[in-house]
Amino acid sequence: MKGYDAEEFGKRYAERYDGLYGEAMADETNLSVETLAELANGGKVLEFAIGTGRVALPLAAKGLEVHGIEASEEMVAKLREKPGGQDIPVAIGDMSKTQVDGKFDLIYLVFNTIFNLTTQEAQVRCFQNASKHLSNSGVFVIETVLPDFSTYVEGQRMRGSWNTMEASRFEIAIQDQVEQTVAFQRIIISEDGIKMNPHFMRYAWPSELDLMAQIADLKRRERWAWWDKTPFTTESKSHISVYGRASK
Ligand SMILES: C[S@@+](CC[C@H](N)C(=O)[O-])C[C@H]1O[C@@H](n2cnc3c(N)ncnc32)[C@H](O)[C@@H]1O
Known part of the structure; x- marks a missing residue:
């Protein structure tokens, strides 16, 4: 879609984001925070596309050191207004390129947001950027829906x-x-x-994401259908995939 860039989402949704998804996703958010905290195992955390802090703030409230990368100043301004929102270091920039200092034990990219990178090249770069920021025993977690075009007619x-x-x-x-x-x-x-x-x-199937991981020297360790670790099957409508360093 010509003219659509990484900042567009925040310009259009920052004011409404928490109203649309805060309360409505409260159960999902709580469950994801529990699973992510377990995966972080007390280590340093980096969220790609941190947004208004829906997941990052409750994770930080558990005592974890959480950092973020985010394309939209408007979304981060909303994060800053919330209790604890001033304490999370956030680099403004594109998650497929932006570098921050240090290595992280957990990097996560949830709520289909890898799909906000609208080319395969950018999605591969995003895996490579995650890989660059991971500690040796760290994990990169991705959550997306499975694309479903069954209700589409002629595309x-x-x-x-x-x-x-x-x-x-x-x-x-x-x-x-x-x-x-x-x-x-x-x-x-x-x-x-x-x-x-x-x-x-740009949507990508789980198998394509696994290949992107391989290109970035990562290997899938887990794939669940949901944050409660339900096994992933052919019936699953979403996946939570956990990647660790391939060479480890
Ligand atoms: C659906 S929201 C998810 C926000 C947050 N992670 C959450 O789960 O509530 C998508 C976010 O991705 C951000 N975003 C889109 N493209 C980006 C990019 N290339 N780099 C960094 N952030 C990006 C948007 O500004 C927005 O904050």
């Missing part, structure tokens, strides 16, 4: 989210099977006019 899907007396919200998604991208427009039509909300992502 497209349009679906409504809600109607009121004054407005309608619907989403148009257009897939490019060659680039593995989906361009979304979430559109609100109301008596006040039309509001467009674009989103663009």
Whole structure:
């Protein structure tokens, strides 16, 4: 989607992010924090795309030293407003390139955010950047949904989210099977006019992510379907993958 860059998400969602996902994802957030804390094992932690601190803040509240990389100043400004949000060092930049000092025992990238890197090259660079920042015994954790195009017809899907007396919200998604991208427009039509909300992502299957890990000298150690460590099967709708150094 021409013109869509890494800062776009924050510009459009920073104000609304916690309202949309804070309460609604509270159970998932708590469960992920428990599992991530276990994987960190008391060590140093780095979140790629830390956002407004949904996961990082409760992790830091457990006594872990948490750092972040984030593309959007607007998202980080929201993190800074929250209790403990001033204490987390965050480097503003692209998670596929930005370097911070030190090595980390846990690096994590959750909520499908690897898909925010919209080319295969950028996703590979992201694994390589994680690998550069990992301690020898450290792990890199990725969480994504499994792409599901069963409701798409000829590579497209349009679906409504809600109607009121004054407005309608619907989403148009257009897939490019060659680039593995989906361009979304979430559109609100109301008596006040039309509001467009674009989103663009590149999806990758778990097997492709494993290959990216190999390129980055990492090897998969675990794959669960969910944060409660449910086994991953052909029925799974999401995966949590844990990578460690291949040469170890
Ligand atoms: C869905 S939010 C997830 C935020 C947080 N990790 C969470 O789980 O609540 C996606 C985040 O990725 C950030 N982002 C998008 N592209 C990025 C990039 N290339 N480098 C760093 N951050 C990026 C966005 O600004 C946004 O904060």
